[in-house]
Amino acid sequence: KKDFIIVAIDGGAAAGKSSTSRALSSRFNLMHVDTGSFYRATTLKLLEAGVPAQAGEALVTGLAGLQLDTKTEGNQASIVINGWTPDAAIRSEQVNANVSHYAAIPEVRKFLFDYQRSQAEIAKERGFAGLVMEGRDIGSIIFPEADLRLYLYADPAKRAARRAAEGLTDSIEQRDKMDSSRKSAPLQVPEGATLVDSSELNLEQVVEHVSELVSAAYEN
Numbered sequence: 112k113k114d115f116i117i118v119a120i121d122g123g124a125a126a127g128k129s130s131t132s133r134a135l136s137s138r139f140n141l142m143h144v145d146t147g148s149f150y151r152a153t154t155l156k157l158l159e160a161g162v163p164a165q166a167g168e169a170l171v172t173g174l175a176g177l178q179l180d181t182k183t184e185g186n187q188a189s190i191v192i193n194g195w196t197p198d199a200a201i202r203s204e205q206v207n208a209n210v211s212h213y214a215a216i217p218e219v220r221k222f223l224f225d226y227q228r229s230q231a232e233i234a235k236e237r238g239f240a241g242l243v244m245e246g247r248d249i250g251s252i253i254f255p256e257a258d259l260r261l262y263l264y265a266d267p268a269k270r271a272a273r274r275a276a277e278g279l280t281d282s283i284e285q286r287d288k289m290d291s292s293r294k295s296a297p298l299q300v301p302e303g304a305t306l307v308d309s310s311e312l313n314l315e316q317v318v319e320h321v322s323e324l325v326s327a328a329y330e331n
């Protein structure tokens with residue numbers, strides 16, 4: 112039996128990645144890392160600094176000025192940028208509208224690559240039984256060696272309704288289109304991933320199903 116596993120969860124916007132990861136993290140004592148929040152927080156910092164979403168010197172300088180740390184509260188890990196812990200501002204409509212543009216730039220992805228990989232060591236050091244990391248390219252690029260790779264899927268209309276129920280305007284389809292069609296680490300079903308369709312399942316049912324896969328991953 113393994114004493115530490117990595118669970119990679121990918122999927123489109125509002126597919127249920129965060130709520131599923133959070134539930135798994137408390138059930139199995141995993142450290143939960145939401146890499147979408149990394150892209151969102153980086154986007155907000157670059158917008159604040161007036162750095163446009165294009166490769167170039169301004170971007171290189173802007174990124175070089177961002178010092179990254181990790182804070183954990185219970186099972187939740189959070190990125191800390193120059194001492195700032197991201198808050199609700201990273202879920203704003205302005206960030207929703209801009210994040211996929213910044214996330215498509217290879218320099219931005221490179222900037223976050225080592226930091227994302229380092230979360231596994233941090234999870235071990237801090238005594239967790241594993242890491243659950245969610246995003247768009249976790250099972251394909253960041254942790255292709257993950258013990259369990261999941262791809263969460265839900266009907267786009269269902270996902271739009273879920274996001275709307277949170278009271279937010281978010282052009283989910285447009286973001287998915289950009290995230291799936293970009294050259295650098297596009298959203299795709301990673302090799303060997305298990306597809307989980309939650310269109311007709313509530314959160315509890317998804318978590319029940321996925322928990323069996325996590326238990327099995329400790330045994331394999």
Ligand code: CDP
Nearest residue numbers: 124125146147150210211214246247248286
């Ligand atoms: O919460 P939601 O699913 O709407 O999005 P998110 O996970 O917070 O991610 C926000 C955006 O960050 C995505 O639309 C992608 O453009 C980008 N992202 C990425 O490119 N790669 C990741 N591993 C995670 C997020």
Ligand code: CDP
Nearest residue numbers: 124125126127128129130273309312313314
């Ligand atoms: O992290 P991601 O953007 O993929 O999705 P999320 O924030 O976990 O979920 C988006 C919304 O869908 C939340 O309001 C969840 O409560 C809801 N949800 C649902 O209704 N049924 C599911 N099976 C999963 C999530």
